[in-house]
Amino acid sequence: MKKTSLVYKIYKHRVAYLMLSPVIVGFFVFTLYPQVWVLSLSFFRYDGFRPPTWHGLQNFVRLFQRDPLWWRSVWNTFYFSFGKLAIELPLALILAVVLNRNLFGRNFFRGLFFLPHVTSTAIMALVFYFIYSPYQGILNGILGSLGIIEEPIDWLGTGGIAMISTMLVSVWQNFGINMVLFLAGLQAIPDDLFESAEIDGANSAQRFWYITIPALGRMLQVIVMLAIIGSLKSFDLFRVLTGGGPGTDTMVLMLYIFNYFFDRGALGSGATVPQFGYASALGVVASVIIGIVTGAYLWWSRRLGDNQR
Amino acid sequence: MRKITLAIVFLCVVMLLAAPVFGGGKKEAAAPDGPVTIQWWTHQRHDLSYVEMMMEEFNRRRDDINVVLTSYTTGIDEALNLAFEAGTAPDTVSILPDARAYIDMGRVLPIEDYLPADFMAKFQDYRIPNVNTFDGKFYTLPNVGHNFRFVYNREFFEAAGLDPDRPPRTFDEVIEYAEILTEHGRSYSPRKYGFMLPIVETWIWYQYADQIGAVSGNWHFDYEELEFQYMNHKPILEFYMTLRDRGVVFPGGLSLENDPARAQFSEGNVGMMLAASWDIGVFNDQFPANHEWGVAHLPTPDGQRRGKGQMGGGGSFWLTSVAEFPEIAAQWLAFMVDDEYLIGYYERGLGLPVRPEIAQQADTPAAYGFPGFADTEYDDFYPATPPGLELEGPDRGVVYNQIMAGQVGVEEGLRDLDRRMNNALQEALSRDAFDPDDFLIPGWDPMNPNVR
Numbered sequence: 001m002k003k004t005s006l007v008y009k010i011y012k013h014r015v016a017y018l019m020l021s022p023v024i025v026g027f028f029v030f031t032l033y034p035q036v037w038v039l040s041l042s043f044f045r046y047d048g049f050r051p052p053t054w055h056g057l058q059n060f061v062r063l064f065q066r067d068p069l070w071w072r073s074v075w076n077t078f079y080f081s082f083g084k085l086a087i088e089l090p091l092a093l094i095l096a097v098v099l100n101r102n103l104f105g106r107n108f109f110r111g112l113f114f115l116p117h118v119t120s121t122a123i124m125a126l127v128f129y130f131i132y133s134p135y136q137g138i139l140n141g142i143l144g145s146l147g148i149i150e151e152p153i154d155w156l157g158t159g160g161i162a163m164i165s166t167m168l169v170s171v172w173q174n175f176g177i178n179m180v181l182f183l184a185g186l187q188a189i190p191d192d193l194f195e196s197a198e199i200d201g202a203n204s205a206q207r208f209w210y211i212t213i214p215a216l217g218r219m220l221q222v223i224v225m226l227a228i229i230g231s232l233k234s235f236d237l238f239r240v241l242t243g244g245g246p247g248t249d250t251m252v253l254m255l256y257i258f259n260y261f262f263d264r265g266a267l268g269s270g271a272t273v274p275q276f277g278y279a280s281a282l283g284v285v286a287s288v289i290i291g292i293v294t295g296a297y298l299w300w301s302r303r304l305g306d307n308q309r
Numbered sequence: 310m311r312k313i314t315l316a317i318v319f320l321c322v323v324m325l326l327a328a329p330v331f332g333g334g335k336k337e338a339a340a341p342d343g344p345v346t347i348q349w350w351t352h353q354r355h356d357l358s359y360v361e362m363m364m365e366e367f368n369r370r371r372d373d374i375n376v377v378l379t380s381y382t383t384g385i386d387e388a389l390n391l392a393f394e395a396g397t398a399p400d401t402v403s404i405l406p407d408a409r410a411y412i413d414m415g416r417v418l419p420i421e422d423y424l425p426a427d428f429m430a431k432f433q434d435y436r437i438p439n440v441n442t443f444d445g446k447f448y449t450l451p452n453v454g455h456n457f458r459f460v461y462n463r464e465f466f467e468a469a470g471l472d473p474d475r476p477p478r479t480f481d482e483v484i485e486y487a488e489i490l491t492e493h494g495r496s497y498s499p500r501k502y503g504f505m506l507p508i509v510e511t512w513i514w515y516q517y518a519d520q521i522g523a524v525s526g527n528w529h530f531d532y533e534e535l536e537f538q539y540m541n542h543k544p545i546l547e548f549y550m551t552l553r554d555r556g557v558v559f560p561g562g563l564s565l566e567n568d569p570a571r572a573q574f575s576e577g578n579v580g581m582m583l584a585a586s587w588d589i590g591v592f593n594d595q596f597p598a599n600h601e602w603g604v605a606h607l608p609t610p611d612g613q614r615r616g617k618g619q620m621g622g623g624g625s626f627w628l629t630s631v632a633e634f635p636e637i638a639a640q641w642l643a644f645m646v647d648d649e650y651l652i653g654y655y656e657r658g659l660g661l662p663v664r665p666e667i668a669q670q671a672d673t674p675a676a677y678g679f680p681g682f683a684d685t686e687y688d689d690f691y692p693a694t695p696p697g698l699e700l701e702g703p704d705r706g707v708v709y710n711q712i713m714a715g716q717v718g719v720e721e722g723l724r725d726l727d728r729r730m731n732n733a734l735q736e737a738l739s740r741d742a743f744d745p746d747d748f749l750i751p752g753w754d755p756m757n758p759n760v761r
Contacts, residue, residue, distance in 0.1 A: 045699070048390055049410035062701060069703055134560035135573070136499050151556075157509075157563030159714055243509050246563040247714035248707060262387070272700045272733070273407060 042281035047273040059281035073256040081231035084167040092175045096182035114176040125240035128169045132156050157246045185219030221304040232290045257282045347376045347638045348399035352385040355590045356659040367644050376641050400632035401642055403625055409696045412443050418628045419446040423639035435663050439693035441624030449627050450646040453660030454620035455586040456688045457520040463601040465580045469493035476605035478612040480548040487557035490580035503557035505582035507570035511706020516583055518542050524607045526615025530694045532750035537730040540723045544610050546712055572596040586682040589658050593677055604681025616755030618688040690759045697742035698733040
């Protein structure tokens, strides 16, 4: 057996492969297999009941040519993602920098800010549903008692406002985990750098801009990348909080796909059927969109990674 | 290059592995051995305690049968489909996600083949094509239906100076009453409102639009031309938009589900809403109303009735081809549609029997509010509309919500919906998803909708 052959390499590292096998098998069965299944299904017409029939590229033609609501969902998803990240990431970074100092009670605040992230999204969305409620809701109650509003505002049922309300819930849920990740990155920066800069006369803002940000380097790049991907895949918050409404104002990619998988149309008529094939095509295109955005971001931010080489 | 070849081979293997997913299930037979266990899946919750009680009674009477109940609160459609794929489907089930598809796939059996002809005779007058009979055979037996009414808070009416014995009959009257109630509601803390319109769950338009469409003669399907005509709902949507614009709708309708809406009605915080007969149990038990409430017929644009109210249901309880002993499993289903079972069902106010002789034999239900729904003289079953449509774009519920949210004009939205629904219908027709003769009804009359 040639020492360069694949079989020999596997034999040589058999113990390592054996130990890796649960993960590898899990990857094939639970990750790759469903993905290939979805890819296959995107070329079929399939309602979940009758056997699938070959549909060629028709699902993709429909998606690109005859489905304006899909592209509206794409726009909504980008609007939501970049809107909330514009608040969430700077907030997380600033808090991380503040809580990286030797402040009294910093561990308490680190825990407190991280807490929303470990709360179930569904439960959290329900709590915010009551906070936002236009009838006896806490937020309207506070604004009303302060004399800021006279009539209650329908935070989740008014076009334009609903998306911003949902963004704020998402920021509240996720800034904590990003703060923790930033903290891990900040703690890896040697103190010498800051001390040297201080001796050189750099003020706090200059130290933050010229040392903290570049030194976070790849960590910053990865945190932002994960935040972008997580935001583009948002689903449960919208499912519980708005259902995509009012109308389709908060319809996002994943919710739109979900509706084609499981929506059964109007109760009673039973006229429309689930469209698994089309939903799969939507899923494939959504993955490509997320992949392109992520790739574009990594290319654009490549200098951040270079700083640590 | 070698890596690319390896990757292609690998992907082909995975795709081949995926292929069996598209295969169907397989039925296996077995010999009887002692009492036969019948699996019964139900999706209904409001009648569960009665069903359990009667199932125990049935099991007690029949030594040779043991019915086992599994109750699904949600997701029965997906669970059932998966169970068929896995070969673990129940013998009997209360609902099918797509009856025509299940019949075509041989997953359900025509129940009339497994029950005596004299028993079947009592159901012959209640056949509804494509609801309980398919291809001329009963696949499910008529048991109970549900209907729809206008409910209102009598005490709130009285306090606002309205006559609780004279509920509104026209759209204009509903608007006028809602304004009076909302104005009077300002004196309460928390404030009360005139009308409830909870539309975040889009199925609710079945209740809020289809039912008013039925009684006002604005049904959304033309059985003579085989065409959807949602444009007929324009005056109904404009009515709701007027209520919205006047500020008399309970706040948050666009983000409110039916459960909290019904809870608010029970708490007395809203004056009027639409309800189904299943809401009798909701207002009596689930969210007990703290006030006297009245039941009236649905309002119409001008107070004139131009169609019967739509009764929902009319068929239930399916016998699956998984049943090893379909003759025995059919007896459990027969028990649930027979007089004794349905009389008890009716007397508890759980539903409205399809066969009028049930109500004639039964005592008057004691449930508060039931009499308002029990008189079904102006209700009837409506013919089914063609199934298997693959609609492109937003469905009816989403379009109606877009209209209510002001994202699209009424005419523009309804015209586009009709176009897409009718395109989907023609497309389904072109691939033989249904037989048009099963749905064409020349001279169909909404005052006599149930053409048997």
